[in-house]
Amino acid sequence: MKALLAVAMLALQVNPASTGAASGESVRFVFAWRGVPVGTVSLALDAGRFAYTSRHLHVREGRAGERVREVTLDVDAAGRVVGADAVPQALWLWQGPPPEGCVKGREELSGQEGPHCVTSRSPTSAEGTMLGARFRxxxxxxxxxxxxxxxxxxFTVAAPGERLRTPPELFAAGVPVEGGTQGALKLLPSGQALRPTAPVPERLPDMTTWTPDxxxxxxxxVHAAFPDKGPTAADWRSGGEGEAGGCLAHALRFAALARANGQRVGLVHGLLVVDGGPARPHAWxxxxxxxxxVLDLDPTSLDPVRSDTHLPLALVPPEGPGLEAGERWLSLLRGEWRVVRATRRE
Known part of the structure; x- marks a missing residue:
């Protein structure tokens, strides 16, 4: 619980939106950490009041749920907090790339203030730093x-009016599996017949070869190194360091130990189905x-990775941000795909 909450808070401290936003507007973003959807951020500006609401994954005693936090600030016509000289960082970025230069920004949830700078911009982009952290x-x-x-x-915008499941719902409830309890898992587009999504590549260019043994x-x-299986801070560290950890921690630890021995592997983001239940987010x-x-391995359970239990969504470098995985997760949250079991006729 503390791990995922800490990660969500870290991510939420460097968020989206701008002083160009018109009164009466609102927007919602999905945010992912290392390619894994963690929560949503909603922004609203109306009559000089700026509201920042986060809904993020919250894990307690092995059960996934949702935690909601909201901050409302009075702002003037220039987008500054009334009675202060700081601009809410989300409001600063909301609409129109801010001009080059620096302002004093404020993290909405923590209240921390400091320099927010744009070092380069175009009509459709801005790059710089927020409290020293690089952003684009x-x-x-x-x-x-x-x-x-x-x-x-x-952080990726959700279209106005778009029906979007929240990431906590994805982890808690999973995705329904259509077509019984037997057969290989596959993705099909919602409302369309048998048009598969783009396939996950078999391997990444820099993966090195080794023996199955x-x-x-x-x-x-790696499995033995985690006596406790469940989400912790290890799931969000580059090498999965920790005494306990969930599936992502196991996969990251495997990748880090392999890399220390000169081997490069791929991180698979996907869905896992256990005992005929729904498909839930998993990593191997x-x-x-x-x-x-190639050989797929699940160090979390040591169970064989089979087509009727594990459904790959994306294959990404373990040390990267997992942008491709984030896009696949987002498409699931939007309801663009359904999980089905293939029949022999298919």
């Missing part, structure tokens, strides 16, 4: 913020084998 913001042709990248976090031995080592690893082919 991208805008549409009307100057509305589309995406914000800050470190390993990404060596890969399985490392998987067993993929290694390239000498002589050709």
């Amino acid at each position: 913001a991208d805008y549409d042709a009307q100057g509305r913020l589309r995406a914000l990248d800050v470190g390993e976090s990404r 060596a890969a399985r031995a490392l998987s067993r080592k 690893v993929r290694v390239a084998l000498r002589g050709g082919g």
